[in-house]
Amino acid sequence: MMNEHREEDALRGQAVKNQKAIWDKTMEMRFLLQKAFSTSNKLPQESIRTRFCNHDKQIEQAYDDLLNSxxxxxxxxxxxxxxxxxSNQATKDANEIPSASNGDNDEWSEVQRLQARITTFRNTEIDKWHRKIQVTTGAAALKGKLHAFNQNISDQVAGYMRDPSRMINRMYLTNSAVRVFGKDVGEPGTAEEGHIMEGDPELIDDSEFYQQLLKEFLESCDRGASKSAFYSLKKQQVKKRKLVDRRASKSRKIRYHVHEKITNFMAPEPMVLPPMAPKLFENLFGNSS
Structure with missing residues (x-):
């Protein structure tokens, strides 16, 4: 019986190790693509791109190579x-939704098909682990009065995505911020339904999501694995010695503190009391007999 439990624990540990390795490689690929993704916003847009390609065949070939890559x-x-x-039994038996081929958008249709295939499994697993975290940390007991915390995390995300316009508008960039090649910096955004958009829909920025991923990845890194790199960086730093007066030890130097100057203070001045002063004070305090 104990051997069976040991084998199960070993298999479970190996599975977790494989998942961690796949996750690390996926994050590494995502980080490497970030620079290319952000730089792609500077490429000329359609009308100017066509003029460039018609003017020089090398530019057209470079665009074709970029698209194929x-x-x-x-x-x-x-x-x-x-x-x-x-490789996952839960997603392997899931009912697939046939992708609608649309010519130039075949890649996008394939992405949507894969996302639809994993949706049920993803929501179930996220809700399960979210409930476990709430029970473990006590968040369910402390925040149970709020209606949002009584819902599954997948339902909250679905409710938020019913109107994603606010989130999408935050990702739009302006031409002045990106400086698109071949486009005037002062050119306003495209008009849509009678109003001027704050950003260009062709210019997308996901730096907020990227920074959150990078933060979580660095927090999840193993400190033991990066200990050698940490100490190597520590050695390269210039050590700064504290400025300490070494003569002040062992009473070799008098220590004192300078007090601040007294403000709004007046020294007492002697004065001569008039003859009626004693009689006045006696009547005032009721000591007259």
């Missing part, structure tokens, strides 16, 4: 996701 990278990531879904 992007499609190849996306295809590799989708193949990895497909392999992970097939």
């Amino acid at each position: 992007t499609k190849h990278t996306l295809s590799s990531m989708m193949e990895l996701q497909e392999a992970l879904l097939e």
